[in-house]
Amino acid sequence: MLTRIPSNLIPWIVLAASAATLSAAYFFQYVLGYQPCSLCLQERIPYILAIGAALIAGILSREANLGIWPVVFMGLCALAFAAGAILSAYHVGVEYKWWAGPSSCSGTTLVMPQSLEDMHKAIANPVHLPRCDAAAWTLFGVSLAGFNFLISVALFVLAALSPVRFWLEAHGEDL
Numbered sequence: 001m002l003t004r005i006p007s008n009l010i011p012w013i014v015l016a017a018s019a020a021t022l023s024a025a026y027f028f029q030y031v032l033g034y035q036p037c038s039l040c041l042q043e044r045i046p047y048i049l050a051i052g053a054a055l056i057a058g059i060l061s062r063e064a065n066l067g068i069w070p071v072v073f074m075g076l077c078a079l080a081f082a083a084g085a086i087l088s089a090y091h092v093g094v095e096y097k098w099w100a101g102p103s104s105c106s107g108t109t110l111v112m113p114q115s116l117e118d119m120h121k122a123i124a125n126p127v128h129l130p131r132c133d134a135a136a137w138t139l140f141g142v143s144l145a146g147f148n149f150l151i152s153v154a155l156f157v158l159a160a161l162s163p164v165r166f167w168l169e170a171h172g173e174d175l
Helices: 010-030 038-043 045-060 069-095 116-124 144-170
Strands: none
Touching: 010 045, 010 069, 010 144, 038 045, 038 069, 038 144, 045 069, 045 144, 069 144
């Protein structure tokens, strides 16, 4: 099925899927009230990078004799999604307690007030920071970090299709 997707359409699919995934993250945050932990916020970065790179690749792929530049930008998308998949896998492992997460969001760091006034403010207005080691939402036992992993892997495969096709064509092979 992947071999039937035209190369000039792949950047637009990656762009749309990245924008939809990022929009869903913002929907969960601002509409449903699920505050992201620091790992969740870092997992958004590959999508932001991919939106820009896919847009450039899509614009460049509209030209005849497009050369290598759309392929380079799709390769950058693939690298971003590979990094996103690794970060999401790490986050899933933290949620399932397979390994320790960052101390800044896993509940192992205690911030002490520096003055009596700071303590009064903290008691009056407690701040509940989201934790990286506790899934805020799940569907069928899969957390948002788990879904992010699956989406990142799928978009990695799709984005890597352009560079793989380019390499195979340069070597006289077909996908």
